[in-house]
């Protein structure tokens with residue numbers, strides 16, 4: 001049936017079931033088998049599949065004749081989203097950022113951000129980090145570390161300087177010191193940067209989590225050198241890190257913040273660039289696109305903010321469940337010689353031998369749990385549960401993972417013996 005589909009498709013190879021329906025953390029395939037979905041659209045389904053109150057808001061909007069497509073015209077849906085995002089997210093955090101609606105994918109937001117930073121500073125060079133992942137269009141790809149994604153034969157690397165993320169390869173020095181020294185040195189060979197683009201938790205790059213201290217250093221270096229600080233919160237944002245933005249409580253103030261994946265709350269495509277007013281540098285239409293402002297995504301996005309972020313109870317629940325996940329993964333890591341990585345609802349287990357991570361992923365799938373691998377060698381088994389996953393679902397998933405880890409590492413031991 002899929003003979004005509006391109007070889008580029010990827011997730012369906014690791015998880016080949018034919019999925020029919022979904023609700024919350026659960027997927028059901030055509031034969032009626034259920035799976036716990038701890039991939040959750042790579043973090044695009046922070047509130048689970050088909051959250052019934054979001055479904056209802058969308059169905060109401062469609063049945064009442066609301067616009068589906070509006071370019072960037074003003075609509076009731078857009079107005080309500082902007083008002084809700086301002087009231088629930090920006091103002092309580094003292095943020096004055098403007099909302100720029102770009103094309104509907106994360107990579108569109110990245111392209112917009114680097115275009116803005118280059119225009120605002122009159123500079124070309126952008127600093128990106130080892131193991132960063134920022135998307136698959138040309139500009140975003142140049143920022144991405146992975147040679148697999150950049151294309152081994154003909155990588156796109158123009159006007160980007162890549163520098164080491166915090167703790168890179170455990171080399172034993174403070175990479176912020178190194179970065180500062182390079183930039184301070186007129187012979188360091190780095191052209192004055194327009195921006196630093198950084199993930200606070202590297203989603204695809206192996207769940208490396210930056211400390212507040214390192215991020216503040218990067219911010220200070222950016223300020224000293226007249227560069228913008230751009231936080232790519234496409235995966236770690238919308239609550240996945242444990243708070244709405246990944247950098248909350250770190251005392252940094254990014255000039256630009258990028259959101260996509262879970263912004264619509266429903267798996268509908270939607271991306272947004274948040275930018276400080278002084279960097280709102282593009283003139284009308286200078287960055288364009290047909291699908292900017294997906295009305296259906298505005299509707300579910302606003303409803304999700306109302307439901308989950310208007311008061312603090314969801315964040316509190318998230319903190320408890322994150323602690324549960326951390327505790328269990330720490331225990332499994334200690335028992336089997338693995339390393340726990342990440343934080344919040346993006347945590348995982350790094351395997352010394354990357355092949356074992358892929359074997360464990362396959363065993364999890366056989367046991368009804370969908371989890372992906374990430375990291376430069378796919379060595380990290382990565383959990384991205386819906387934030388709405390219950391404590392019981394987390395327990396079941398961790399039991400499956402522990403069993404998968406045990407059988408993977410034990411059967412290998414048997415082979416050696």
Ligand SMILES: *Cc1c(COP(=O)(O)O)cnc(C)c1O
Pocket residue numbers: 104105106107108110133134135136199203204232233234235236260261
């Ligand atoms: C997924 C992702 C992107 C790209 O988003 P797309 O919607 O796939 O274009 C960019 N940055 C990060 C951190 C991501 O996780």
